[in-house]
Amino acid sequence: MTLETSRRHDAQYAREGGCNASLSTAMMDRRSMLSGMAGLAASVVPSRSADANRLIDRSRLIWLRNQAGEEFAGAFRGPEGVPAAEVMERLRHLFRDLRAEALGPLPVALVDVLSLIQAGWRHERPLLLHSGYRTRGTNALLEGAARASLHLEGQAADFGMRGISLPDLAEAASAFSRIFSFMGVGIYRNFVHVDVGPRRMWRGD
Template structure:
Protein backbone atom coordinates (compact mmCIF):
# COMPACT_ATOMS: atom_id res chain seq x y z
CA UNK A 1 0.00 0.00 0.00
CA UNK A 2 1.40 3.38 -0.93
CA UNK A 3 1.93 5.96 1.77
CA UNK A 4 0.73 9.48 1.46
CA UNK A 5 2.57 11.74 3.85
CA UNK A 6 2.55 15.44 4.59
CA UNK A 7 5.48 17.37 6.11
CA UNK A 8 5.63 20.49 8.22
CA UNK A 9 8.46 23.00 8.84
CA UNK A 10 10.63 22.03 11.81
CA UNK A 11 10.64 25.55 13.33
CA UNK A 12 8.02 24.90 16.01
CA UNK A 13 7.67 22.68 19.07
CA UNK A 14 4.26 21.70 17.78
CA UNK A 15 5.58 18.94 15.61
CA UNK A 16 3.40 16.96 13.26
CA UNK A 17 5.64 14.15 12.01
CA UNK A 18 4.45 11.84 9.25
CA UNK A 19 5.81 8.42 8.41
CA UNK A 20 7.74 6.05 10.58
CA UNK A 21 9.04 8.44 13.23
CA UNK A 22 9.01 6.82 16.67
CA UNK A 23 6.98 8.13 19.57
CA UNK A 24 8.81 9.54 22.58
CA UNK A 25 9.44 7.27 25.55
CA UNK A 26 6.66 7.11 28.14
CA UNK A 27 5.88 5.24 31.34
CA UNK A 28 4.01 2.13 30.21
CA UNK A 29 1.60 -0.12 32.06
CA UNK A 30 2.07 -3.87 31.40
CA UNK A 31 -0.69 -5.56 29.49
CA UNK A 32 -1.22 -7.99 32.35
CA UNK A 33 -2.12 -5.06 34.64
CA UNK A 34 -4.26 -3.40 31.99
CA UNK A 35 -6.39 -6.53 31.66
CA UNK A 36 -6.86 -7.05 35.39
CA UNK A 37 -10.46 -5.76 35.56
CA UNK A 38 -13.54 -7.85 34.93
CA UNK A 39 -14.94 -7.52 31.36
CA UNK A 40 -18.38 -6.08 30.72
CA UNK A 41 -20.74 -8.81 29.50
CA UNK A 42 -21.67 -8.40 25.83
CA UNK A 43 -25.15 -7.32 24.87
CA UNK A 44 -27.08 -6.04 21.87
CA UNK A 45 -25.67 -3.07 20.03
CA UNK A 46 -27.60 0.01 21.23
CA UNK A 47 -29.06 2.73 19.05
CA UNK A 48 -28.22 5.93 20.93
CA UNK A 49 -30.11 9.22 20.50
CA UNK A 50 -28.55 11.72 18.14
CA UNK A 51 -27.34 14.71 20.13
CA UNK A 52 -25.91 16.59 17.20
CA UNK A 53 -24.51 15.92 13.77
CA UNK A 54 -21.14 16.80 12.37
CA UNK A 55 -20.89 17.14 8.61
CA UNK A 56 -18.65 19.20 6.37
CA UNK A 57 -19.80 22.32 8.20
CA UNK A 58 -20.87 21.33 11.72
CA UNK A 59 -23.90 23.18 13.09
CA UNK A 60 -23.77 23.90 16.83
CA UNK A 61 -26.72 22.48 18.80
CA UNK A 62 -29.42 24.78 20.11
CA UNK A 63 -28.68 23.96 23.73
CA UNK A 64 -26.16 26.54 24.92
CA UNK A 65 -24.80 24.05 27.43
CA UNK A 66 -23.48 21.86 24.59
CA UNK A 67 -20.68 22.92 22.30
CA UNK A 68 -19.09 21.06 19.43
CA UNK A 69 -15.46 20.08 19.61
CA UNK A 70 -14.69 22.56 16.86
CA UNK A 71 -16.03 25.54 18.81
CA UNK A 72 -13.91 25.10 21.95
CA UNK A 73 -11.28 22.57 22.90
CA UNK A 74 -12.06 20.85 26.21
CA UNK A 75 -9.78 20.88 29.21
CA UNK A 76 -8.02 17.54 29.64
CA UNK A 77 -8.86 15.63 32.84
CA UNK A 78 -6.74 16.60 35.83
CA UNK A 79 -3.93 14.24 36.70
CA UNK A 80 -3.54 12.88 33.17
CA UNK A 81 -0.41 12.93 31.02
CA UNK A 82 0.89 16.39 30.13
CA UNK A 83 2.16 15.19 26.75
CA UNK A 84 0.21 12.88 24.46
CA UNK A 85 1.06 11.37 21.09
CA UNK A 86 -0.56 9.12 18.53
CA UNK A 87 0.76 7.00 15.68
CA UNK A 88 -2.01 6.28 13.18
CA UNK A 89 -2.24 4.24 9.98
CA UNK A 90 -5.31 4.70 7.78
CA UNK A 91 -5.40 1.29 6.10
CA UNK A 92 -7.73 2.49 3.33
CA UNK A 93 -5.83 5.59 2.18
CA UNK A 94 -2.28 4.49 3.03
CA UNK A 95 -1.70 7.65 5.07
CA UNK A 96 0.35 7.49 8.25
CA UNK A 97 0.64 10.08 10.97
CA UNK A 98 2.94 10.28 13.98
CA UNK A 99 1.90 13.32 15.99
CA UNK A 100 2.21 14.93 19.39
CA UNK A 101 -1.23 16.45 19.89
CA UNK A 102 -0.89 17.63 23.49
CA UNK A 103 1.93 19.56 25.11
CA UNK A 104 2.04 20.95 28.65
CA UNK A 105 -1.51 19.72 29.21
CA UNK A 106 -2.94 21.63 26.23
CA UNK A 107 -4.30 20.25 22.97
CA UNK A 108 -2.52 21.56 19.88
CA UNK A 109 -4.98 22.82 17.21
CA UNK A 110 -2.66 22.20 14.25
CA UNK A 111 -2.03 18.61 15.36
CA UNK A 112 -5.77 18.04 15.87
CA UNK A 113 -6.39 19.25 12.32
CA UNK A 114 -3.93 16.68 11.00
CA UNK A 115 -5.68 13.96 13.00
CA UNK A 116 -9.08 15.12 11.74
CA UNK A 117 -7.80 14.70 8.20
CA UNK A 118 -6.40 11.19 8.54
CA UNK A 119 -9.54 10.07 10.43
CA UNK A 120 -11.91 11.58 7.86
CA UNK A 121 -14.77 9.84 6.04
CA UNK A 122 -12.81 8.00 3.34
CA UNK A 123 -15.89 7.53 1.16
CA UNK A 124 -16.66 11.26 0.81
CA UNK A 125 -13.43 12.90 2.06
CA UNK A 126 -15.58 14.85 4.55
CA UNK A 127 -13.48 16.10 7.45
CA UNK A 128 -14.93 16.87 10.89
CA UNK A 129 -13.54 17.40 14.41
CA UNK A 130 -12.59 14.23 16.23
CA UNK A 131 -13.42 14.41 19.93
CA UNK A 132 -10.16 14.81 21.89
CA UNK A 133 -11.55 12.41 24.51
CA UNK A 134 -11.47 9.70 21.82
CA UNK A 135 -7.88 10.60 20.97
CA UNK A 136 -6.93 10.33 24.64
CA UNK A 137 -8.57 6.90 24.79
CA UNK A 138 -6.68 5.72 21.70
CA UNK A 139 -3.43 7.12 23.06
CA UNK A 140 -3.91 5.34 26.39
CA UNK A 141 -4.80 2.04 24.68
CA UNK A 142 -1.63 2.16 22.63
CA UNK A 143 0.48 3.18 25.63
CA UNK A 144 -0.88 0.44 27.89
CA UNK A 145 -0.25 -2.20 25.25
CA UNK A 146 3.29 -0.87 24.84
CA UNK A 147 2.56 -0.90 21.12
CA UNK A 148 5.33 0.03 18.72
CA UNK A 149 3.23 -0.28 15.58
CA UNK A 150 0.83 2.49 14.53
CA UNK A 151 -2.79 2.07 15.49
CA UNK A 152 -4.72 1.02 12.40
CA UNK A 153 -7.80 3.09 11.58
CA UNK A 154 -10.45 1.02 9.82
CA UNK A 155 -13.17 3.67 10.27
CA UNK A 156 -13.43 6.89 12.26
CA UNK A 157 -15.55 9.91 11.30
CA UNK A 158 -18.53 8.99 9.17
CA UNK A 159 -20.69 11.58 7.41
CA UNK A 160 -24.44 11.22 8.04
CA UNK A 161 -25.07 10.29 4.39
CA UNK A 162 -22.38 7.62 4.49
CA UNK A 163 -23.83 6.20 7.69
CA UNK A 164 -27.31 6.08 6.17
CA UNK A 165 -26.07 4.27 3.05
CA UNK A 166 -24.19 1.71 5.12
CA UNK A 167 -27.28 1.14 7.23
CA UNK A 168 -29.44 0.63 4.14
CA UNK A 169 -26.92 -1.89 2.83
CA UNK A 170 -27.41 -3.97 5.95
CA UNK A 171 -23.96 -3.36 7.39
CA UNK A 172 -25.17 -3.52 11.00
CA UNK A 173 -24.64 0.22 11.47
CA UNK A 174 -26.49 2.12 14.20
CA UNK A 175 -28.80 4.85 12.91
CA UNK A 176 -27.32 7.43 15.25
CA UNK A 177 -23.77 6.12 15.34
CA UNK A 178 -21.11 7.85 17.39
CA UNK A 179 -19.00 7.79 14.23
CA UNK A 180 -21.23 10.63 12.96
CA UNK A 181 -20.10 12.78 15.89
CA UNK A 182 -16.38 12.03 15.66
CA UNK A 183 -16.61 10.10 18.92
CA UNK A 184 -15.88 6.57 17.65
CA UNK A 185 -13.22 4.59 15.80
CA UNK A 186 -12.87 1.04 14.54
CA UNK A 187 -9.30 -0.02 15.25
CA UNK A 188 -6.70 -2.78 15.28
CA UNK A 189 -3.05 -2.88 16.31
CA UNK A 190 -0.60 -5.16 14.46
CA UNK A 191 0.91 -7.73 16.78
CA UNK A 192 -1.97 -7.67 19.28
CA UNK A 193 -4.99 -9.94 19.22
CA UNK A 194 -8.43 -8.41 18.90
CA UNK A 195 -9.55 -10.27 22.02
CA UNK A 196 -6.78 -8.62 24.08
CA UNK A 197 -7.59 -5.23 22.59
CA UNK A 198 -11.27 -5.71 23.44
CA UNK A 199 -10.54 -6.76 27.04
CA UNK A 200 -8.30 -3.77 27.59
CA UNK A 201 -10.91 -1.34 26.21
CA UNK A 202 -13.56 -2.90 28.46
CA UNK A 203 -11.45 -2.65 31.60
CA UNK A 204 -10.80 1.03 30.89
CA UNK A 205 -14.56 1.66 31.06
CA UNK A 206 -14.49 4.88 29.08
CA UNK A 207 -17.20 4.20 26.50
CA UNK A 208 -18.68 1.63 24.16
CA UNK A 209 -16.75 -1.41 22.99
CA UNK A 210 -17.86 -3.49 20.01
CA UNK A 211 -16.10 -6.73 19.11
CA UNK A 212 -15.96 -7.61 15.38
CA UNK A 213 -13.55 -10.54 15.01
CA UNK A 214 -14.83 -11.52 11.55
CA UNK A 215 -14.26 -7.99 10.26
CA UNK A 216 -10.91 -7.65 12.01
CA UNK A 217 -11.47 -4.69 14.32
CA UNK A 218 -12.65 -3.47 17.69
CA UNK A 219 -15.03 -0.51 17.90
CA UNK A 220 -14.34 2.01 20.66
CA UNK A 221 -16.24 5.20 21.42
CA UNK A 222 -16.52 7.76 24.21
CA UNK A 223 -20.26 7.39 24.70
CA UNK A 224 -21.81 5.58 27.68
CA UNK A 225 -19.98 2.38 28.76
CA UNK A 226 -21.57 -0.66 27.07
CA UNK A 227 -20.47 -3.71 25.09
CA UNK A 228 -21.68 -5.83 22.16
CA UNK A 229 -20.43 -8.33 19.61
CA UNK A 230 -20.87 -7.79 15.89
Protein backbone atom coordinates in the same frame (compact mmCIF):
# COMPACT_ATOMS: atom_id res chain seq x y z
CA MET B 1 -1.71 22.77 35.13
CA THR B 2 -4.88 23.25 37.16
CA LEU B 3 -8.24 21.77 36.20
CA GLU B 4 -9.60 25.27 35.56
CA THR B 5 -6.71 26.10 33.24
CA SER B 6 -7.21 22.82 31.40
CA ARG B 7 -10.89 23.60 30.92
CA ARG B 8 -10.07 27.03 29.52
CA HIS B 9 -7.61 25.49 27.04
CA ASP B 10 -10.13 22.91 25.82
CA ALA B 11 -12.87 25.54 25.56
CA GLN B 12 -10.56 27.76 23.49
CA TYR B 13 -9.73 24.82 21.22
CA ALA B 14 -13.45 24.17 20.70
CA ARG B 15 -14.09 27.81 19.75
CA GLU B 16 -11.31 27.54 17.16
CA GLY B 17 -13.16 24.72 15.42
CA GLY B 18 -11.26 21.63 16.55
CA CYS B 19 -14.51 20.16 17.90
CA ASN B 20 -17.97 21.49 18.52
CA ALA B 21 -18.52 23.47 21.71
CA SER B 22 -21.30 21.32 23.14
CA LEU B 23 -19.20 18.18 22.82
CA SER B 24 -16.18 19.95 24.32
CA THR B 25 -18.20 20.98 27.36
CA ALA B 26 -19.33 17.40 27.87
CA MET B 27 -15.80 16.05 27.48
CA MET B 28 -13.79 18.50 29.61
CA ASP B 29 -14.11 16.56 32.85
CA ARG B 30 -13.53 13.28 31.01
CA ARG B 31 -10.33 14.65 29.45
CA SER B 32 -9.11 15.84 32.84
CA MET B 33 -9.90 12.45 34.35
CA LEU B 34 -7.99 10.69 31.56
CA SER B 35 -4.95 12.85 32.21
CA GLY B 36 -5.13 12.48 35.96
CA MET B 37 -5.55 8.70 35.87
CA ALA B 38 -3.08 7.89 33.11
CA GLY B 39 -0.74 6.30 35.64
CA LEU B 40 -3.31 3.58 36.26
CA ALA B 41 -2.82 2.25 32.75
CA ALA B 42 0.10 0.07 33.80
CA SER B 43 -2.21 -1.94 36.04
CA VAL B 44 -4.98 -2.49 33.50
CA VAL B 45 -3.17 -2.99 30.17
CA PRO B 46 -0.07 -5.06 29.41
CA SER B 47 2.42 -2.21 29.54
CA ARG B 48 6.08 -3.23 29.65
CA SER B 49 6.98 -0.25 31.82
CA ALA B 50 5.94 0.44 35.40
CA ASP B 51 7.20 4.01 35.26
CA ALA B 52 4.03 6.12 35.65
CA ASN B 53 5.77 9.33 34.62
CA ARG B 54 6.86 7.82 31.32
CA LEU B 55 3.33 6.53 30.81
CA ILE B 56 1.86 9.98 31.39
CA ASP B 57 4.28 11.37 28.80
CA ARG B 58 3.32 8.60 26.39
CA SER B 59 -0.37 9.38 26.92
CA ARG B 60 0.27 12.51 24.83
CA LEU B 61 1.38 10.39 21.84
CA ILE B 62 -0.52 8.75 19.02
CA TRP B 63 0.62 6.65 16.07
CA LEU B 64 -2.21 6.10 13.65
CA ARG B 65 -2.61 4.93 10.05
CA ASN B 66 -5.87 5.11 8.09
CA GLN B 67 -7.21 2.96 5.26
CA ALA B 68 -5.65 5.28 2.67
CA GLY B 69 -2.20 4.55 4.09
CA GLU B 70 -1.85 8.05 5.55
CA GLU B 71 -0.37 8.20 8.99
CA PHE B 72 0.70 10.41 11.84
CA ALA B 73 3.06 9.59 14.69
CA GLY B 74 3.81 12.11 17.40
CA ALA B 75 2.49 14.20 20.26
CA PHE B 76 -0.98 15.70 20.03
CA ARG B 77 -0.72 17.66 23.30
CA GLY B 78 1.95 20.14 24.28
CA PRO B 79 4.06 20.09 27.48
CA GLU B 80 1.22 21.69 29.47
CA GLY B 81 -1.37 19.28 28.11
CA VAL B 82 -2.83 21.78 25.65
CA PRO B 83 -4.15 20.20 22.41
CA ALA B 84 -1.90 21.13 19.49
CA ALA B 85 -4.31 22.68 16.99
CA GLU B 86 -2.17 21.92 13.93
CA VAL B 87 -1.72 18.27 14.94
CA MET B 88 -5.41 17.87 15.73
CA GLU B 89 -6.22 19.20 12.28
CA ARG B 90 -3.89 16.61 10.73
CA LEU B 91 -5.57 13.89 12.77
CA ARG B 92 -9.00 15.17 11.76
CA HIS B 93 -7.88 14.70 8.15
CA LEU B 94 -6.87 11.09 8.89
CA PHE B 95 -10.22 10.45 10.60
CA ARG B 96 -12.21 11.84 7.65
CA ASP B 97 -14.85 9.89 5.73
CA LEU B 98 -12.68 8.46 2.97
CA ARG B 99 -15.61 7.41 0.80
CA ALA B 100 -17.09 10.92 0.76
CA GLU B 101 -13.78 12.75 1.29
CA ALA B 102 -15.53 14.72 4.04
CA LEU B 103 -14.01 16.09 7.23
CA GLY B 104 -15.89 15.83 10.48
CA PRO B 105 -15.36 16.78 14.12
CA LEU B 106 -12.71 15.03 16.20
CA PRO B 107 -12.95 15.40 19.98
CA VAL B 108 -9.65 15.39 21.82
CA ALA B 109 -11.17 12.90 24.28
CA LEU B 110 -11.29 10.23 21.56
CA VAL B 111 -7.61 10.73 20.75
CA ASP B 112 -6.84 10.61 24.50
CA VAL B 113 -8.60 7.26 24.81
CA LEU B 114 -6.87 5.76 21.77
CA SER B 115 -3.50 7.01 23.01
CA LEU B 116 -3.98 5.41 26.42
CA ILE B 117 -4.94 2.10 24.82
CA GLN B 118 -1.90 2.27 22.55
CA ALA B 119 0.35 3.09 25.52
CA GLY B 120 -0.17 -0.49 26.72
CA TRP B 121 2.05 -1.54 23.84
CA ARG B 122 4.42 1.43 24.23
CA HIS B 123 3.31 3.01 20.95
CA GLU B 124 5.59 0.57 19.13
CA ARG B 125 3.08 -0.18 16.36
CA PRO B 126 0.40 1.96 14.75
CA LEU B 127 -3.30 1.85 15.38
CA LEU B 128 -4.92 0.86 12.08
CA LEU B 129 -8.00 3.02 11.67
CA HIS B 130 -10.82 1.25 9.84
CA SER B 131 -13.40 3.99 10.32
CA GLY B 132 -13.54 7.37 12.03
CA TYR B 133 -15.98 10.09 11.04
CA ARG B 134 -18.82 9.04 8.72
CA THR B 135 -21.30 11.08 6.73
CA ARG B 136 -24.89 9.94 6.86
CA GLY B 137 -24.59 8.78 3.27
CA THR B 138 -21.64 6.53 4.03
CA ASN B 139 -23.22 5.26 7.24
CA ALA B 140 -26.38 4.27 5.35
CA LEU B 141 -24.33 2.14 2.97
CA LEU B 142 -22.75 0.07 5.74
CA GLU B 143 -24.60 -3.08 6.67
CA GLY B 144 -25.43 -3.18 10.35
CA ALA B 145 -24.40 0.43 11.07
CA ALA B 146 -26.61 2.11 13.67
CA ARG B 147 -28.71 5.00 12.38
CA ALA B 148 -27.58 7.12 15.34
CA SER B 149 -23.98 5.90 15.20
CA LEU B 150 -21.50 8.05 17.11
CA HIS B 151 -19.34 7.88 13.98
CA LEU B 152 -21.72 10.51 12.59
CA GLU B 153 -20.54 12.90 15.32
CA GLY B 154 -16.87 11.97 14.99
CA GLN B 155 -16.98 10.44 18.45
CA ALA B 156 -16.05 6.86 17.50
CA ALA B 157 -13.21 4.88 15.97
CA ASP B 158 -13.00 1.34 14.61
CA PHE B 159 -9.43 0.09 14.71
CA GLY B 160 -7.01 -2.77 15.05
CA MET B 161 -3.30 -3.18 15.69
CA ARG B 162 -1.12 -5.55 13.71
CA GLY B 163 0.16 -8.40 15.86
CA ILE B 164 -2.26 -7.70 18.73
CA SER B 165 -5.40 -9.79 19.08
CA LEU B 166 -8.75 -8.04 19.00
CA PRO B 167 -9.75 -9.54 22.39
CA ASP B 168 -6.61 -8.02 23.93
CA LEU B 169 -7.37 -4.61 22.44
CA ALA B 170 -10.98 -4.84 23.57
CA GLU B 171 -9.94 -5.81 27.09
CA ALA B 172 -7.59 -2.83 27.29
CA ALA B 173 -10.38 -0.52 26.13
CA SER B 174 -12.89 -2.15 28.49
CA ALA B 175 -10.55 -1.65 31.43
CA PHE B 176 -10.49 2.10 30.81
CA SER B 177 -14.26 2.11 30.32
CA ARG B 178 -14.68 0.57 33.77
CA ILE B 179 -12.28 3.07 35.36
CA PHE B 180 -13.66 6.19 33.70
CA SER B 181 -17.35 5.16 33.71
CA PHE B 182 -17.87 6.14 30.08
CA MET B 183 -16.82 4.77 26.65
CA GLY B 184 -18.59 2.33 24.40
CA VAL B 185 -16.53 -0.73 23.49
CA GLY B 186 -17.54 -3.25 20.85
CA ILE B 187 -15.57 -6.16 19.43
CA TYR B 188 -16.22 -7.24 15.85
CA ARG B 189 -14.74 -9.80 13.50
CA ASN B 190 -12.10 -7.45 12.06
CA PHE B 191 -11.85 -4.50 14.45
CA VAL B 192 -12.57 -3.03 17.87
CA HIS B 193 -14.98 -0.12 18.20
CA VAL B 194 -14.38 2.58 20.80
CA ASP B 195 -16.45 5.70 21.34
CA VAL B 196 -16.63 8.46 23.93
CA GLY B 197 -20.33 8.05 24.59
CA PRO B 198 -22.00 6.37 27.58
CA ARG B 199 -20.44 3.25 29.03
CA ARG B 200 -21.58 0.06 27.31
CA MET B 201 -20.00 -3.07 25.85
CA TRP B 202 -21.11 -5.48 23.15
CA ARG B 203 -19.99 -8.05 20.60
CA GLY B 204 -20.89 -7.53 16.95
CA ASP B 205 -20.69 -9.58 13.78
